Amino acid sequence: MIGLIAHNALLVSVATVVFGAVITPIAIRVGRREWLQLTYGAVYTNFLLVSIATVGMVVALVVHDFSVSYVAAVGSRSTPLLFTIISLWGALEGSILFWAWVLALYAAAVVWLHHRRPGNLVPYAAMTMLAVAAFFGILLVGPADPFVPVFPVPADGPGPNTLLQNHILMAVHPPLLYLGYVGMTVPFAFAVGAIVSREANSNDWAILSRRWMLAAWAFLSAAIIAGMWWSYEVLGWGGYWAWDPVENASFLPWLTATAYLHSVMVQERRNMLRLWTLNLCVATFVLTIFGTFLTRSGILSSVHAFTTGSIGYFFLAFIAIVLVSTLVLVAGNSEHIRTRANLGGAASRETVFLLNNLFLTAVMLTVLVGTLYPLIAEAMRGVKVSVGEPFFNRMAIPAMVALIFLMGVGPALPWGSTTWTEARKRLLPPLIAAAVMGAIAIFAGARGVYSILAFAFVGYAAVGNLREYWIGMRARRRAHGEGWGTALVRLIGGNRRRYGGYVAHIGMLFVALGVAASSTFRSEREATLVPGETLTVAGQTVRLKSVWGREEPQRSVVGATMDVLGRDSAVIGTIHPRMNFYRVSDEPVPTPDVRSSIKGDLYVNLMAFESNGANATVKVIVEPLVPWIWFGGLVILLGAVIGMFHGGRRRPAPPPAAAEQPATEEPVLTGAGA
Amino acid sequence: MLTLCLPAAALSQDAPASAPAADAQPAADEELEARTTAVASTLRCPVCQGESIQDSPSDLARDMRALVREQLRAGKTPEEVKAYFVGRYGEWILLEPKMTGLNILLYVFPVVLVLGGLALVVVLVRKWSSPAPSAD
Amino acid sequence: MNWKRAAIAALAAAPVIALFAFGFTRNPSEIPSPLPGRAAPPFELPVFASGEPPLAREVGDTIRLGDLAGKVVVVNFWASWCLACRDEHVALSETAREYADKPTQFVGVLYHDRPASGLRWIEGMGGQSYPSVTDDRSRMAIDYGLYGVPETFIVDPTGRIAYKHIGPITASVLRFWIDSLAPAPALDTVPVRSGL
Secondary structure (H helix, E strand, C coil), X not given: CHHHHHHHHHHHHHXXXXXXXXXXHHHHHCCCHHHHHHHHHHHHHXXXXXXXXXXXXXXXXXXXXXXXXXXXXXXXXXXXXXXHHHHHHCCHHHHHHHHHHHHHHHHHHHHHHXXXXXXXXXXXXXXXXXXXXXXXXXXXXXCCCCCCECCCCCCCCCCXXXXXXXXXXXHCHHHHHHHHHHHCHHHHHHHHHHHHCCCCCCCHHHHHHHHHHHHXXXXXXXXXXXXXXHHHXXXXXXXXXXXXXXXXXXXXXXXXXXXXXXXXXXXXXXXXXXXHHHHHXXXXXXXXXXXXXXXXXXXXXXXXXXXXXXXXXXXXXXXXXXXXXXXXXXXXHHHHCCCEECXXXXXXXXXXXXXXXXXXXXXXXXXXXXXXXXXXXXXXXXXXXXXXXXXXXXXXXXXXXHHHHHHHHHHHCCCCCCCHHHXXXXXXXXXXXXXXXXXXXXXXXXXXXXXXXXXXXXXXXXXXXXXXHHHHXXXXXXXXXXXXXXXXXXXXXXXXXXXXXXXXXXXXXXXXXXXXXXXXXXXXXXXXXXXXXXXXXXXXXXXXXXXXEEEECCEEEEEEEEEEECHHHCEEEEECCEEEEECCCCCCEEECEEEEECCEEEEEEEEEECCCCCCEEEXXXXXXXXXXXXXXXXXXXXXXXXXXXXXXXXXXXCCCCHHHCCCCCCCCCCCCCC | CCCCCCXXXXXXXXXXXXXXHHHXXXXXXXXXXXXXXXXXXXXXXXXXXXXXXXXXXXXXHHHHHHHHHHHHHCCCCHHHHHHHHHHHHCHHHECCCCCCCCHHHHHHHHXXXXXXXXXXXXXXXXXXXXXXXXXX | CCHHHHHHHHHHHHHHHHHHHHHHCCCCCCCCCCCCCCECXXXXXXXXXXXXXXXXXXXXXXXXXXXXXXXXXXXXXXXXXXXXXXXXXXXXXXXXXHCCCCCEEEEEEECCCCHHHHHHHHHHCCCCCCCEEECHHHHHHHHCXXXXXXXXXEECCCCEEEEEEECCCCHHHHHHHHHHHCCHHHHHHCCCCCCC
């Protein structure tokens, strides 16, 4: 019953979105703008219909309606309620349904917020989103139909993929990822709308799309970090990033989106880089589709890949259509996109943004080519090769270290131009912090050049960004006699985009520091212990207390209870690494236990055990500063939120003592550049 | 000691008693351990997805690590150890492709990209910062 | 709209799409082994499951590849925890019996398992006609580039690996390889059989 209603809702939604997408250009061509209400109506109707299907699926999962194929495939009466609900995105068909729903939500929100805007930008953007929605709708009534009736109805199902039901972060990471991934359709839709409506020469569309991109970027950033946390907590090797094809696929659009968020500032201020910014916008969307294609086509092997079917061919067709049509659209209209070429001087923030875009693009292309290289090598040489962590670390880390450095340079330089003396005055002092951080790293035992540079540049960039706050706050205190707290709040409030950006920088620096420290100073040891025996790694001692077993409804758990010993062998805590054996799988799911402090993590994974409990083999890893990565993720999110709600147009900050302003603000250049 | 009640899968999964022994020995030789880690980090675990045998918790990876250690201890160079594994599993097992033939392009590409990009930025900045702004 | 530019740009998408399309013709989890055609890595391992007469070997005996020159050697890696191994067990055991009087040798290699569990499994499966050996610390498995179980290697009488089979093997595949690799006289005496 639920299945039938939901399936029919999806069928109607496909018809609706196709109609809405087709009627839009007709309405505009024949000059019947009132018909555009049909476009917008299609967007809202689609949201309603896909919501019915999605809610229907959740209900079907919760009531264990095994007559629905998706529930029969991933449901189980013994799975806890939360994991039952989140198995909505645990397998292919459900994840596409969720995708379609998020897209419908975004489209409805865009139309709701912007439908009053004059011009054809919003109608064409709505049309673009409807076209993308049509593709996912077709998947849902065709090759990825989650509502196929099952007969006879099974009494129970196998339950979700064991890796997915083993950790609570599975409730967090995928929705964030979809919000980020799908959200990038919105700026893309605006970009297409801007080209088709010939508004690409105005900065207006860029301002509209920038905010949506920032939101999607924030979700994607948070999703990537939640994904790192999940793999750290579940995969049992003490790492959080393995350069797996699917991880790379989530990283690629993040890189272009980051580049976009910087280049769009140059576009707004200087009317430069219009075509480039537009390309970044389009590339970001294409990369999200590429990433989805990778996870769902099975052309590359990956931990995260979904099981496959004919859906891969649909994605291939879709990616071909998207690639060809966007290339035709952008290249065919590139002549009409005018961009000015005025750069105050070489020592300016614009130059730093150019370098930032260069390195982000270089990292993106390196990771993209590295990810696809096994396929390229097989096509050209007929040999299977692997491109993994050592390659990506070697090739991508130098550029990422350079980006950390630029994070310190950019905020210190003003827009327009400055004299070299002034630039030197701004850029040299933070080098002291760099030297201190570098020295600390060397003293602590870091030997790799890039590792030492990473620490040094984190110091450099931290001072560079904090200095902006310091100068701004001091200026406000002088000019308005405010207290430090008020000055900070008003400083940020006065120019949210800018100071939100700096907050995000600080968050990135936390992440960079955590990554650099945990990969440089990681110590690990594996040992088989009998109860009472201890193991010491990097000054941290654990003692095996007992090995135990426990039955739970959906799984059996084997665990080791271990004491964490402080100085004088006093017990300062316990830690319980486990192995979970789910009924549906032969493979146990490692469930390491982590004891975090501000200094870092003590990570213990149970590797093997004697079934009589006589001993347990554990891997103990000490990783400094890992929690800083997760904290950095929150700070990035905070920065994005600050930057997002900046109240429409940028308004010039109330000018305090002008000379004290860290980087001179200029009036905004708006309107057509040509 | 608690009695363990485990499903069949759990009982059969537990590693053979001999398996952990090799890894569990206190690392008498830190330097050998470091070299083992370096080599093991570049070899792909055959039973996992893209993980190195250094990172993988699987039994086979553990045994492979032990073999790497043993071969290094016997005086083989890291290159010889890798060559042994390539002979058994093919080039696929190297997480970092050899710098030969077509693979060279994979390594040259990012370098060319960054250098070319830097040159482009220099040219653009020179051109664009000329006092008379011109349409582009 | 500049259609010339547009067309050139669209062409740029062609190699990318072609590459993806090529990807569909490949299976990323299928990794060709470099071993077939090369000399089989030597092994020397102790028997833990004797097998049944006439193929039985005494427990504790050592099976050496070097001693098996002139025979077609079928090496099967298995484990008691491996579900797919159940599917191929009958095919292996029966085929080994069938070729008992030919110059062939079947060897089971226990992979990541305890001999006791292995013996229990053999008993549960109703016996195994040929002997199995233990492989301490997977030395032989790694030597043979093993990805998982079951995998079966067929070594020709000159000691070269002729064929590697991933997953459960069938009697017809075994027969095909043994028949085509067996020394010439054996070929004539192999009776034609149909089915199992």
